[in-house]
Amino acid sequence: MSGVSPAIVAPLLQWYDEGHRDLPWRAQPTPYRVWVSEIMLQQTRVQAVLGYFSRWMEALPDVRALAKADEAIYLKLWEGLGYYSRVRNLHRAAVEVCEKYSGELPADYDALLSLPGIGEYTAGAIASIACGIPVPAVDGNVLRVAARLDNDLTPITDTAFKKRTRERFAALMPADRPGDLNQSLMELGAMVCLPNGAPLCGDCPVQHLCLGYHHGNAALLPLRAAKKARRIENRTVLLLRYGTLVGLTRRPKTGLLAGLWELPALDGHLSPDETRQALAARGWQVAKLLSLRPAKHVFTHVEWHMNGYYIELANRPDELTFVSPSALRAEYALPSAFRAFLSVIEEET
Ligand code: SF4
Numbered sequence: 137m138s139g140v141s142p143a144i145v146a147p148l149l150q151w152y153d154e155g156h157r158d159l160p161w162r163a164q165p166t167p168y169r170v171w172v173s174e175i176m177l178q179q180t181r182v183q184a185v186l187g188y189f190s191r192w193m194e195a196l197p198d199v200r201a202l203a204k205a206d207e208a209i210y211l212k213l214w215e216g217l218g219y220y221s222r223v224r225n226l227h228r229a230a231v232e233v234c235e236k237y238s239g240e241l242p243a244d245y246d247a248l249l250s251l252p253g254i255g256e257y258t259a260g261a262i263a264s265i266a267c268g269i270p271v272p273a274v275d276g277n278v279l280r281v282a283a284r285l286d287n288d289l290t291p292i293t294d295t296a297f298k299k300r301t302r303e304r305f306a307a308l309m310p311a312d313r314p315g316d317l318n319q320s321l322m323e324l325g326a327m328v329c330l331p332n333g334a335p336l337c338g339d340c341p342v343q344h345l346c347l348g349y350h351h352g353n354a355a356l357l358p359l360r361a362a363k364k365a366r367r368i369e370n371r372t373v374l375l376l377r378y379g380t381l382v383g384l385t386r387r388p389k390t391g392l393l394a395g396l397w398e399l400p401a402l403d404g405h406l407s408p409d410e411t412r413q414a415l416a417a418r419g420w421q422v423a424k425l426l427s428l429r430p431a432k433h434v435f436t437h438v439e440w441h442m443n444g445y446y447i448e449l450a451n452r453p454d455e456l457t458f459v460s461p462s463a464l465r466a467e468y469a470l471p472s473a474f475r476a477f478l479s480v481i482e483e484e485t
Pocket residue numbers: 281284285328329330335336337338340341342343344346348349354355
């Protein structure tokens with residue numbers, strides 16, 4: 137029996153060599169491409185990232201191009217991927233890399249780790265895959281594989297478990313192929329040792345070394361710590377029209393979706409009459425008001441439960457920014473939380 141031990145290295149590398157997904161960032165694993173792909177892949181499926189990645193590389197092919205890019209450009213390229221602090225950190229880090237490292241990501245794990253938005257996993261992925269440095273890259277997928285290999289009942293969100301797992305994989309890193317070992321573990325987690333009780337143990341190259349499998353626990357692991365309930369926020373979203381234009385506002389500079397454009401919203405679920413009164417109190421004259429289909433959006437710690445109204449205004453409030461529907465689509469990166477309401481004006485030009 138083995139668990140996470142040197143015995144898993146050879147079968148994993150052999151399995152990886154025999155066939156793995158052909159992904160664009162694997163074809164030319166430069167530090168920049170690995171970095172951008174890993175940040176995009178956080179919280180997002182590979183299939184969804186493919187289009188974003190190719191558009192990004194076409195528009196911003198290197199660190200310098202990203203450092204010089206206007207906020208509107210990189211936010212637009214990110215639109216729909218969510219978790220916008222990720223793209224803001226990408227930009228901040230690119231500026232720092234230009235200032236400190238002449239536009240080349242440093243081939244040094246600790247220096248990578250010090251950059252905005254780069255944590256242990258991403259630093260490990262860039263250092264090992266693009267620079268050949270023998271450090272582990274342990275994300276949620278790899279933690280799940282480790283819990284199963286070791287038949288470990290500790291929840292994988294446990295900080296001590298994460299630290300222990302990183303140390304154990306660090307001790308296994310082959311000097312000649314650290315990036316391939318990390319990628320074989322990621323690939324195993326993505327294609328075979330699947331989450332939600334569905335590992336394909338019959339296809340697994342390390343089944344004979346897996347303690348979870350031998351104890352009949354593979355599908356039951358990893359155990360999860362009890363989740364904290366998300367906070368529910370009720371909102372009334374306003375699709376405000378003045379003529380053909382659409383009214384937008386900007387979110388505060390800190391907090392959820394910081395600094396992004398959004399459709400104006402009122403706190404709570406307001407009835408049509410309450411909404412008219414709230415707008416009248418601001419001096420916004422409602423000419424017509426129609427109810428929209430409610431929508432829900434789930435963030436990491438908060439859920440928005442949204443009612444919505446399509447409202448034609450008789451005056452143009454100065455505190456809002458009014459844009460055409462085509463400009464809205466082309467130039468303004470609105471969070472995907474508003475997608476359901478914007479579908480009403482999708483076809484307009
Ligand atoms: Fe995962 Fe099953 Fe392979 Fe164990 S044998 S590592 S549980 S796929």
